[in-house]
Amino acid sequence: MGTIYSNKWVDTAVITFSIVKAVISFIRDTAIQKFLFAIHRHRYVPVASPKNVVVIGASFAGYHAAKLLANSLPTGYEVILIEKSSHFHFTWVFPRFSVVGGHEHKAFVPYGPYFEGAPNGSWRMIQDTVLEIGPNNISLKSGAMMDYEFLVLATGSHAGPPSRFDAEEKSDGIKALQTLQRDIQNANDLVVVGGGAAGVELAADAKTHYTQKNVTLVHSRKTLLNKFGVKLHGAALEALEKMGVRVILGERIEKHNENDGFVVLGSGTAIPCDFLVQCTGQRAASDIIAKLFPHIISPSGGYVKVKSTLQIADDRFNNIYAAGDVIDYPCPKNGRSATFQAEVVSTNILRAIQGRPPVNYQPNMVIEGGIELTLGLDENIIYITDGARDINLRTKSKDIALKSKQCWRRFGTVPFLDRSRNEH
DSSP, X not given: OHHHHHHHHHHHHXXXXXXXXXXXXXXXXXXXXXXXXXXXXXXXXXXXXXXXXXXXXXXXXXXHHHHHHHTTOOTTEEEEEEESSSEEEOGGGHHHHTTSOSOGGGGEEESSGGGTTSOTTSEEEEEOOEEEEOSSEEEETTSOEXXXXXXXXXXXXXXXXXXXXXXXXXXXXXXXXXXXXXXXXXXXEEEXXXXXXXXXXXXXXXXXXXXXXXXXXXXXXXXXXXXXXXXXXXXXXXXXXXXXXXXXXXXXXXXXXXXXXXXXXXXXXXXXXXXXEEOOOOEEOOHHHHTTOXXXXXXXXXXXXXXXXXXXXXXXGTTEEEOGGGEESSSOOSHHHHHHHHHHHHHHHHXXXXXXXXXXXXXXXXXXXXXXXXXXXXXXXXXXXXSSOEEEEEEEOOOTTTTHHHHHHHTTOOTTOOOSTTOO
């Protein structure tokens, strides 16, 4: 037993030291960045026909990259951010707001204020859909064509509810969440398919919010949350079973008919089910670039292959970058990773303009590799890893809306004040 406790304390000490180093670095880099932004505001001069740096997609990677570029591109360049949705989708809260009502409007954050302080003429944001990427330009759903000097693909991934909601207007997103809330509320036998974060969180929230409801979680693998360590699997499994969720591992749904009132597993076992939620099937949103660059699209998941500089893996087009969930790269897929990748992309575009060599993206696992997992309405586990060791930290949460307020503030908006035309 002594060795076990010793290892636990060593792991905690090493990871804590790494976190402290990362925080100090972040504070230093943020201070330097603010200083450089202030200088840029005085030096940048709008011009009549600037060269376009086009960013497609305004989630964590694209939105942050566009902000950084707006505050660093030299005179003669303008960043144009193109996003099909009216509001930023804070996807981390989608599973919670698929179960608990009254907060769904908080998942959709107004765009715009994040650019506050950037020089006039350094950026534009357009709500439109990119249909196709060409060697020098893009075509939009509105019928417009747009040339680019540099391009950043930050289109994220496709998935069904509750991981993603394909809603271009905030009002449509709210309605979709409310519909799922009603379906879950009305179900007596809820089956959740998929043991990733979204599936685990939705199953736990449903069981703790509706304690009399039968909730079953079916996962095709032998471990939950298989992208993380076995410690997190063990903690999640224990918590789910303790609250009364039936967890079935190593099985797939073979038959499901909404009118039958049950689902059938591959083993032949029938499980009562009057509502099923699929939390599987995530694919990269790479369709718009696949026609021009089919050779850089991975066959599994459709992810875009990139170099360590986050330029696409085609030497003919070193002016095209990709970041976030859309990329095929050995790194975590979450908002923190996307934000760090945005820093690399914006730095490398600026260095390309200056004729300097690019920098490489190296994932910082202690910051990017973990997860804060909700296990019911008031229990959380913070999982932290440095790639070699990991720890679980159990916490209590009193915020039913999770980190919605912090997200709004991060993007420069007063929680939950939405003055846009899509507020209701």
